[in-house]
Amino acid sequence: SSELTQDPAVSVALGQTVRITCQGDSLRKYYATWFQQKPGQAPVLVIYAKNNRPSGIPDRFSGSNSGNTFSLTITGAQAEDEADYYCYSRASSGNRWVFGGGTKLTVL
Amino acid sequence: QVQLVQSGAEVKKPGASVKLSCKASGYTFTDNYMHWVRQAPGQGLEWMGVINPTGTSANYAQKFQGRITMTRDTSTSTLYMEMSSLRSEDTAVYYCTRDKSIGNYAWWFDPWGQGTLVTVSS
Numbered sequence: 001s002s003e004l005t006q007d008p009a010v011s012v013a014l015g016q017t018v019r020i021t022c023q024g025d026s027l028r029k030y031y032a033t034w035f036q037q038k039p040g041q042a043p044v045l046v047i048y049a050k051n052n053r054p055s056g057i058p059d060r061f062s063g064s065n066s067g068n069t070f071s072l073t074i075t076g077a078q079a080e081d082e083a084d085y086y087c088y089s090r091a092s093s094g095n096r097w098v099f100g101g102g103t104k105l106t107v108l
Numbered sequence: 109q110v111q112l113v114q115s116g117a118e119v120k121k122p123g124a125s126v127k128l129s130c131k132a133s134g135y136t137f138t139d140n141y142m143h144w145v146r147q148a149p150g151q152g153l154e155w156m157g158v159i160n161p162t163g164t165s166a167n168y169a170q171k172f173q174g175r176i177t178m179t180r181d182t183s184t185s186t187l188y189m190e191m192s193s194l195r196s197e198d199t200a201v202y203y204c205t206r207d208k209s210i211g212n213y214a215w216w217f218d219p220w221g222q223g224t225l226v227t228v229s230s
Contacts, residue, residue: 031214035153042203042223043153048216086153090215095167097143097215099153 004032004087004100011106012077020072020103022087032070032087034063037102043086047072074105082107110134112204112221119227120194130187130204130221137185138162141207143217144178144189146200154200158207159187194228201225 004024012018022032031050035043045054047063050070060075074081087100115129130142144156156176157168163180172191179188187204202224205217 029213033214033216035217037153042220043217044220045216045218048208048218049210049214054218088153088155088217095158096169097155097158099145099155102152 003091003098004089006085006087006100006103008101009104009106011108012074013108014079015076017073017075018077018105020074020085020105021069022071022089022100023069024089024092024098024100025068026089026092026098027065027068027070029092030090032063032065032089034061034070034072035086035088036081036083037086038083046085077105077107079107081105110206110219112206112219114202114204114221114224117225117227119229122195122228122230124194124228125190125192126194126226127188127190128202128204128224128226130189132185132187132206135206137180138182142178142180142187143205143207144176145203145205145217145220147203147223148197148200151200156189156202191226194226196228198226199228 034047036046037043046057046061051063062073064071084102086102091098111133113131118126138161143158146154159166159178166178177190204221209215
């Protein structure tokens with residue numbers, strides 16, 4: 001099992017708000033980062049350092065955290081947001097990094 | 109712009125070795141740690157290891173210890189990852205990615221290479 005836990009699948013109606021969560025002990029110490037991956041494509045960074053967006057990422061994407069859980073929120077989900085979303089962080093011990101299992105987002 | 113361009117697809121037999129490359133451009137190659145991440149078909153992302161900016165030190169995920177070696181050539185801004193004793197379970201897309209960080213609490217990978225498909229089959 002992964003050291004970072006994500007729901008395997010989430011769905012959202014077009015234009016509505018959805019939250020994807022990532023839970024793990026290491027997140028009490030380190031920030032989670034969020035990636036989006038569409039079929040056949042490389043991952044793309046969407047949120048880093050808790051709530052920072054790289055250039056080109058729409059402002060409907062935001063991040064937050066509480067305790068050992070980080071969240072990715074999409075406010076006003078669009079059809080093009082349908083993808084797999086992964087969190088990752090440095091592991092709580094050792095010089096290594098860990099990924100969550102990924103969440104498949106379906107936009108209805 | 110910052111770019112990572114990986115070598116082409118490979119087909120290998122079980123027990124063989126493979127060496128993948130990742131050429132960086134658009135930034136100072138020796139400014140950043142670099143990571144390798146892989147993704148088996150239909151599966152999630154798996155962190156493999158990290159190499160420091162000068163190439164003098166690398167850390168590998170425990171499951172790959174003894175089987176992978178990460179190196180980098182600073183003269184050509186190229187990162188390498190060699191994996192030996194390949195088995196069918198190593199069939200995956202392998203990505204290189206640049207490490208960025210703030211302090212000792214936030215890391216992120218950006219950008220990613222386009223990925224290299226390694227197929228291990230007899």
